[in-house]
Amino acid sequence: MSPKKTSSVIDEAVNALLDWRTRNELTQREAAEVLSAGYFHITYNSLRSWEAGYRRPPAHTAKILLRFLRDHPHVQNRTLRG
Secondary structure (H helix, E strand, C coil): CCHHHHHHHHHHHHHHHHHHHHHCCCCHHHHHHHHHHCCCCCCHHHHHHHHHCCCCCCHHHHHHHHHHHHHCCEEECCEEEC
8 A cells, every 4th residue: 555545544544533533422532432342442542642643543453443433433322333
């Protein structure tokens, strides 16, 4: 994968994460807990760093995250709904 394409996938994943979190009215900590409960293990610190732009997820993680967010667009009572 070219560096430009890799960067685009990563940016898309981080933006999708922020949109998903906002749409579901979750704090960063709550989002990390919901994602981890749904088998996408992420720490609060990683989520926070990605959204703030201090760190970026690896490309393979970004692809998995995108798939996960598309498969689980809604959170109800802090649990995932397809």
